[in-house]
Amino acid sequence: xxxxxxxxxxxxxxxxxxxxxxxxxxxxxxxxxxxxxxxxxxxxxxxxxxxxxxxxxxxxxxxxxxxxxxxxxxxxxxxxxxxxxxxxxxxxxxxxxxxxxxxxxxxxxxxxxxxxxxxxxxxxxxxxxxxxxxxxxxxxxxxxxxxxxxxxxxxxxxxxxxxxxxxxxxxxxxxxxxxxxxxxxxxxxxxxxxxxxxxxxxxxxxxxxxxxxxxxxxxxxxxxxxxxxxxxxxxxxxxxxxxxxxxxxxxxxxxxxxxxxxxxxxxxxxxxxxxxxxxxxxxxxxxxxxxxxxxxxxxxxxxxxxxxxxxxxxxxxx
Numbered sequence: 001x002x003x004x005x006x007x008x009x010x011x012x013x014x015x016x017x018x019x020x021x022x023x024x025x026x027x028x029x030x031x032x033x034x035x036x037x038x039x040x041x042x043x044x045x046x047x048x049x050x051x052x053x054x055x056x057x058x059x060x061x062x063x064x065x066x067x068x069x070x071x072x073x074x075x076x077x078x079x080x081x082x083x084x085x086x087x088x089x090x091x092x093x094x095x096x097x098x099x100x101x102x103x104x105x106x107x108x109x110x111x112x113x114x115x116x117x118x119x120x121x122x123x124x125x126x127x128x129x130x131x132x133x134x135x136x137x138x139x140x141x142x143x144x145x146x147x148x149x150x151x152x153x154x155x156x157x158x159x160x161x162x163x164x165x166x167x168x169x170x171x172x173x174x175x176x177x178x179x180x181x182x183x184x185x186x187x188x189x190x191x192x193x194x195x196x197x198x199x200x201x202x203x204x205x206x207x208x209x210x211x212x213x214x215x216x217x218x219x220x221x222x223x224x225x226x227x228x229x230x231x232x233x234x235x236x237x238x239x240x241x242x243x244x245x246x247x248x249x250x251x252x253x254x255x256x257x258x259x260x261x262x263x264x265x266x267x268x269x270x271x272x273x274x275x276x277x278x279x280x281x282x283x284x285x286x287x288x289x290x291x292x293x294x295x296x297x298x299x300x301x302x303x304x305x306x307x308x309x310x311x312x313x314x315x316x317x318x
Contacts (some may be wrong), residue, residue: 024270026259026288035298036291043103046123049112050076054158055102059124059150060143061195067097067133068194070124070147071104072158075115080159082120083166083316084151086203087111088144088180090171090295093136093224094129107295110209111168113305117313120160122151126176134226137240138189144180145201146194153196164316166205168308171264171295174211178242178272181206182250188239203251205315207308209299210257212264213242213272242272248280252315254308255285256299258292285311 046053052074058064074082089096089105096105104123111121126143129136148165155162169177183189184202215221217237222229225236238244253276257269266288273286287307292298 024273024286024288026290029289029291029298031298031301031303035301036293036296038295039106039297042106043099044106044109044112045103046071046073046112049073049115052076057150057154059147059194063193065127067125067127068143068146070122070150071098071102072151073112073115073121073123074158075118075120078118080120081155081161082118082159083161083164083318084120084122085111085114085166085168085207085312086122086124086144086148086151086177088124088126088167088169088173088177090169090173091128092220093140093172097125097128098123106297107170107209107300109300110170110207110305110308113300113302114309114312117309117318120158122147129224135224137224138179139191140176141179141183141189141240142191142194144176145183145190146196148180148201148203149194149196149199152199163204165203166207166312166315167203168207168209169211170209170299172212174208175213175215175240175242177206178208178211178213178253179240179245182242182245184249186245205251205312206253207312208253208255208269208272210261210264210266210269210294211242211255211272212268214268215241243275246275246279246281250276250279250281252276252281252283253285254287254311256287256289256304256308258294258296258298259288259290260292261294263294283315 054072056069060068098104124147126140152162167177222232257266276284
């Protein structure tokens with residue numbers, strides 16, 4: 001199935017072959033003007049959401065780098081066990097890890113909204129594309145999967161529900177979340193040196209916010225592999241393209257994007273939804289919001305967060 005999807009994707013991109021698509025409605029939005037842009041406060045203090053915050057947990061063991069850490073936030077009240085949302089931020093694979101004062105980028109407000117429903121939230125930092133770390137693929141995918149394993153390894157300590165994990169990712173973080181969820185059983189996406197291999201990296205649901213499920217043979221993809229663009233192959237692009245790793249055993253997805261997105265076309269999100277449904281993955285939803293751009297405040301609004309949390313509550317039978 002995965003090889004078939006890979007071949008189909010190549011045909012679509014290279015030859016323009018039409019494939020059947022499921023009807024996707026673009027949803028009209030009535031929103032305050034402020035939700036069409038970015039907030040004045042771009043960094044969030046986790047302690048504004050809960051007093052129970054555990055900072056800088058090294059999810060790759062004693063050899064974790066400065067970027068291989070996460071901040072775990074538990075609900076203000078309750079003893080658990082808490083289902084877990086693992087949040088992977090965007091930033092073009094090169095920005096938006098938490099700051100020195102441990103604040104996180106504003107786009108993680110969507111995940112943090114789940115605290116009010118009794119979910120634990122883990123905000124994951126990962127290796128960013130920098131001069132000292134030029135190659136981030138498949139490393140960053142391996143790190144997200146390692147973060148899930150680590151959280152399961154400490155589930156008893158923090159009273160986490162190891163049977164109910166969800167990934168949420170936006171933009172580049174959406175690509176990482178998509179790939180981390182869809183590559184179960186594919187050895188290249190796990191690194192035994194990160195430890196906790198006795199624990200599962202599988203998740204039970206994914207919230208993909210304007211993710212990048214199609215990675216082309218282009219300068220951006222070459223940059224992530226740190227190779228000249230002329231040396232990048234279709235096989236390398238497929239290796240980090242979510243559409244090439246879908247089968248019927250994958251978890252359900254809740255997919256969001258804006259119809260006015262000029263960074264990642266909303267049609268990529270539609271293609272992801274189509275591929276999941278075509279493969280037989282049940283309980284998937286897609287929401288394309290009219291007039292919304294990339295990473296705007298709308299995606300952290302109460303209307304959006306309540307919608308995906310209602311969906312997630314249903315998936316986890318809460």
